[in-house]
Amino acid sequence: MLRLLFSAAVSLLFFVSCKKEEGNDQPTTIHSDFSDGKDGWQAGFSEYNGDNVESYELEEGIAILPSPLDETKTAYRISGMNRSDDLFMYLTKRVQGLQPGVTYHGRFTVRIASDAKSGGVGAGGAPGESVGLGVGLTVDQPTSSPDENNFYRMNIDKIQQCCTDGDDMVVIGNVANGKDEYEYTLIERTGEFSAVTDHQGVLWIIIGTDSGYEGKTTLYYSNIEVILEKT
Structure with missing residues (x-):
């Protein structure tokens, strides 16, 4: 009888252990619509001269969607004037609770309100097609800091302009x-990226634009979804 009870207990522990391990394999979904604020996202800027930062008109924060979009909804607004031929504007968020030292594959869906018409013309490039949108995952927190010339650069290997x-x-x-006029329109972009978590099971999400257009870009991130799965 004792042997049967011991065998049953071992089987139960094995079952619970397997179920727990299976649970850790479930995808982690990060979804933000910015209806309740920044939701843990942080904005930043790079590729600009710190000696005359005011001329770049750098702005970020939660704002109402612009007309003709739904002005009852909010989004994460980020804006800047590209005077360096390569202004980088980004959002980043820390994700914890993942398994340490494991590769995670991220599937990104990003919805942005943009007023840059398709086929437009501007200094340095088109206001739409010359502003690349990129996504990534990093172990280190993406940050921008000045070099010896007070020029701000990223600590990660980001995208370069559109391509x-x-x-x-x-x-x-x-x-x-996607239109032939300068009107704010919601556009959706999707992509994928993989990275290995650190020893604490942490990754940083980064989403940003790198501009070849030498003018002002103002974007509204209305919805971000990232699904992280173990590979």
Whole structure:
């Protein structure tokens, strides 16, 4: 009888252990619509001169969607004037509770309001097609800091303008609105990226634009979804 009870207990422990392990394999979904604020996202800027930062008109924060979109909804607004031929504007968020030292594959869906018409013309490039949108996952927190010349640069290998991937990010499209007029329109871009978590099971999500257009870009991130799955 004792042997049967011991055998049953071992079987139960094995079953619970297996179920727990299976649970850890479930995808982790990060979804933000910014209806209740920044939801843990942080904005930043890079590729600009700190000596005359005011001229870049850098702005970020939660704002109401612009007309003709639904003005009862909010989004994460980020804006800047590209005076360096390569202004980078980004959002980043820390994700914890993942398994340490494991590769996670991220599937990104990003909805942005952009007023850059398709086929537009501007200094340095088109206001839509010359502004690349990229996504990535990193172990280190993405940050921007000044070099010896007070020029702000990223600590990660980001995308370069519309068309070049970095080690830590990939280009998933541009910000052209798909119309022949300068009108705010919701556009959707999707992409994928993989990275290995640190020893605490942490990754940082980064989503950003790198501009070849030498003018002002103002975007509204209305919805971000990232699904992380173990590979």
